[in-house]
Amino acid sequence: DIAVNQSGFTINGTVKGYEDGTLVNLLNPNSGQPEASATLKAGKFLLSGKMPFPDVRLINFNNEQKYITLFLDNSTIHLSTYRDSVQNATVTGSASHTEFMDYLKVTKPYEGLINQQGRYDAATTAKASDVLENFTKSHPGSYVSPLALYRHFQINNDAIKVEEIFNSFTQAVRTSPVGNYISQIIAEEKKFPIGKPLADFSQEDKDGNKISLSSFKGKYVLVDFWASWCRPCRAENPNLVRSFAAFKDKNFTIFGVSLDKEKQKWLDAVAEDGLNWTQVSDLKGWGNAVAQQFGINSIPQSFLLDPNGNVIGKNLRGAALENKLNAVLK
Numbered sequence: 001d002i003a004v005n006q007s008g009f010t011i012n013g014t015v016k017g018y019e020d021g022t023l024v025n026l027l028n029p030n031s032g033q034p035e036a037s038a039t040l041k042a043g044k045f046l047l048s049g050k051m052p053f054p055d056v057r058l059i060n061f062n063n064e065q066k067y068i069t070l071f072l073d074n075s076t077i078h079l080s081t082y083r084d085s086v087q088n089a090t091v092t093g094s095a096s097h098t099e100f101m102d103y104l105k106v107t108k109p110y111e112g113l114i115n116q117q118g119r120y121d122a123a124t125t126a127k128a129s130d131v132l133e134n135f136t137k138s139h140p141g142s143y144v145s146p147l148a149l150y151r152h153f154q155i156n157n158d159a160i161k162v163e164e165i166f167n168s169f170t171q172a173v174r175t176s177p178v179g180n181y182i183s184q185i186i187a188e189e190k191k192f193p194i195g196k197p198l199a200d201f202s203q204e205d206k207d208g209n210k211i212s213l214s215s216f217k218g219k220y221v222l223v224d225f226w227a228s229w230c231r232p233c234r235a236e237n238p239n240l241v242r243s244f245a246a247f248k249d250k251n252f253t254i255f256g257v258s259l260d261k262e263k264q265k266w267l268d269a270v271a272e273d274g275l276n277w278t279q280v281s282d283l284k285g286w287g288n289a290v291a292q293q294f295g296i297n298s299i300p301q302s303f304l305l306d307p308n309g310n311v312i313g314k315n316l317r318g319a320a321l322e323n324k325l326n327a328v329l330k
């Protein structure tokens with residue numbers, strides 16, 4: 001849809017409040033590295049380069065921690081701002097950036113939910129999903145759409161819906177790096193479809209008792225793959241502890257499968273993090289038999305099962321697990 005300037009991008013900037021010679025950097029937010037730099041002359045600067053595909057970039061002055069966020073494509077862009085409100089820059093000339101601003105505007109009421117902060121009820125989650133879905137459907141040729149679709153997936157874990165929307169995108173958008181990432185997620189998710197049962201397994205607890213997944217039938221259960229050495233797992237544990245405390249008397253429990261190798265480190269982490277639910281491990285690390293059975297190649301990974309053993313959620317992080325449990329355990 002977008003007329004893209006093949007020769008690259010040019011950003012003509014005007015900024016008030018900084019001295020001549022001020023360093024202007026265009027940063028890649030993933031690496032934090034500058035991709036183009038300039039110095040300010042009479043309140044003006046010029047940045048140029050080439051984007052392989054439209055994507056988010058940041059501009060800052062004198063390496064200050066205040067950023068202009070741009071959705072940059074290969075076009076000629078005009079930008080103006082003031083030192084005391086750098087992030088509120090006016091940007092014109094880029095179709096991708098205009099779409100990005102539209103996206104931020106429509107999702108603003110659901111910002112906390114979309115960024116996985118705070119706890120929300122099912123109605124708010126449904127509204128946020130609709131807003132994200134409508135954006136993606138009305139912008140099939142926009143590089144902002146995969147971003148919106150990824151957020152939709154984080155809220156809903158609905159791979160079928162995500163695939164349906166993804167297939168409506170233009171080929172250029174589908175094969176962009178974010179597009180490729182989403183198609184990997186879809187392929188991964190289809191291994192364990194929502195609404196289908198998770199295969200039964202059993203493993204030993206710390207005392208050598210064999211515990212099977214099927215022994216939890218009749219309850220909502222979160223099967224949680226983790227390890228004492230996995231930092232993101234340990235960071236996620238307080239959320240699990242909170243959900244467990246809130247819902248353990250409402251027919252919910254957690255079944256932890258640890259990819260540890262050393263028994264003592266595993267048990268110390270269980271005690272330190274206060275994981276008062278069933279824990280099993282065969283102490284084989286990544287070679288854990290259950291992890292192998294399910295093709296688990298990154299942790300934390302989790303599956304939320306209903307009382308019949310069917311998957312109703314996957315990798316619900318932060319407040320997302322609590323939001324889901326609030327919705328199903330009325």
